[in-house]
Amino acid sequence: MQSDLTHADIGEIPRQNPCAQCGTPIAHPDWIEPGNGRVSYLWKCRACGYRFEAIAIYDEPAHEHALAA
Numbered sequence: 001m002q003s004d005l006t007h008a009d010i011g012e013i014p015r016q017n018p019c020a021q022c023g024t025p026i027a028h029p030d031w032i033e034p035g036n037g038r039v040s041y042l043w044k045c046r047a048c049g050y051r052f053e054a055i056a057i058y059d060e061p062a063h064e065h066a067l068a069a
Contacts, residue, residue, distance in 0.1 A: 021050035
């Protein structure tokens with residue numbers, strides 16, 4: 001299954017983030033939500049089912065549309 005990340009620069013999307021519960025690498029986030037000076041990444045581990053959020057904070061505002069993976 002191929003994800004549709006049409007509104008993002010693919011080079012900037014985090015890849016192979018380790019699961020916060022079991023450490024298994026996760027290929028890409030399930031959801032990306034830009035905000036005012038930050039981007040939230042929602043992750044789901046396919047190995048153990050754990051879900052978690054990671055937030056990147058930037059000096060410049062992020063784009064204004066959410067993306068689903």
